[in-house]
């Protein structure tokens with residue numbers, strides 16, 4: 555039996571992946587890939603909800619996504635610093651799961667954690683391939699591809715993933731995060747992502763990127779490296 559390709563999505567906060575890449579995760583799981591999520595922090599600085607509620611919400615969302623693994627690296631929320639300790643935490647999960655593709659936040663955004671996370675992951679992917687950086691029994695491993703996803707602000711786009719067939723399910727997954735997104739019953743203070751405007755923006759954004767590729771819904775990605783195609787795959791773009 556051939557081993558299933560591993561795809562790893564890394565987010566600064568639990569819910570970042572569901573929000574920005576949820577459709578892509580669902581499609582890759584559906585196509586038989588071994589998909590997992592790494593959360594860098596527990597999102598403990600969030601205005602709404604608390605650590606406990608976030609853990610329960612994350613577990614419900616993971617189940618619905620159908621992913622094979624999820625780990626939280628417990629870096630302090632609001633303090634994703636680029637240092638040796640944090641780099642080693644990421645290198646360890648890269649070497650443990652050996653993903654062929656890694657997805658990370660584009661390192662320009664309104665939230666500083668997303669900026670730091672993007673740069674920290676980019677560095678870690680590079681250093682993970684160096685055998686003289688030792689992590690016990692875990693051997694050097696360099697993922698083949700690193701793609702960056704959009705958070706709150708626009709990014710340069712290298713490709714758009716067609717998520718039309720799973721968009722409704724993506725919304726179901728987001729509903730697992732009851733304390734974070736729009737809930738007309740909630741008595742907690744309103745935040746940037748819990749307003750009804752933001753709820754509408756999720757659909758508007760997916761439609762906007764879908765339209766660019768002749769699909770109903772899409773999620774955009776950026777690659778610093780050029781993307782290789784050949785005489786067969788040229789018809790797929």
Ligand SMILES: [Zn+2]
Pocket residue numbers: 566567570665667668
């Ligand atoms: Zn975030």
